[in-house]
Amino acid sequence: MADVPGEKQQEDDGCADACVIDLSKMQQREPGDGGNGRSTLIILTRGTYGHHDDAFSAIQVGNALLAEEEQATLLLMEDGVYFAVKGQNPSALGLxxxxxxxxxxxxxxxxxxxxxxxxxxxxxxQGDLVEGVEVAPYPRLAREMESHAVSVTF
Amino acid sequence: MGKTLTILLNRGPYISEYADLALRVALKAREKGHNVNMYLYVDGPWVAHVRQDKPYHNSGMLLRQAMEKGVNVKICNRCAEARDLVPGDALEGIPMVGLFDFTEWLRESDRVLTFTG
Known part of the structure; x- marks a missing residue:
């Protein structure tokens, strides 16, 4: 991550911490830094740890969008619902x-x-999920897709 | 005037048809006059690793064609680093960049397609 909050990643940066969004740096941002308020729907269909990289990559896209003051919604379906389960601890798997x-x-x-x-x-x-997560019936999927500018699926 | 299509490719070559499908869509969109971006994410960077000519169809060949036709291609640098891919391992002319380049493309895009599976 660049030293200046909100500064874009440069091509020659190392990547040890380059693409993981640092919340504390984002909180230092001034209002109006970047972004244009467009909304992106990120659909995650994969389980958190069986397809670790898909789930991890999906949330990184989400946090990058939010860091640029875009709007982002993460919609969890199929095995993707495991992503929001509170108290999950995969340390025994080494993940x-x-x-x-x-x-x-x-x-x-x-x-x-x-x-x-x-x-x-x-x-x-719902009680198994992280606080603040919404639960919705299938028809909401169509409404969410309609109300966002673009969507990406993992 | 063409529209802008961004393709997110999350899968590598050979194991499925996703890489080929993504690249064929990119080529067709360029043929129709659209601007096309392709972000190689998750296992997608492996497509850029297929650099040499081969006596059989391969995604690297399609990727070269796409770049020659003007498709903008970038590789997620964290994904590449996790797979020990360095710039010299990838087809020449593809920058390894962070996620903010992808989110910028999202902002500019009229349509976004994801190839995963």
Missing amino acids: PNNLRYVEDFLELGGRIVVVEPALRKRGLV
């Missing part, structure tokens, strides 16, 4: 925990919407 990025996303103003039937089919209820 990093994505919860920090989920919390950053919400704190930066992102919305997370979970498709209810996908949640129910996996034996989960």
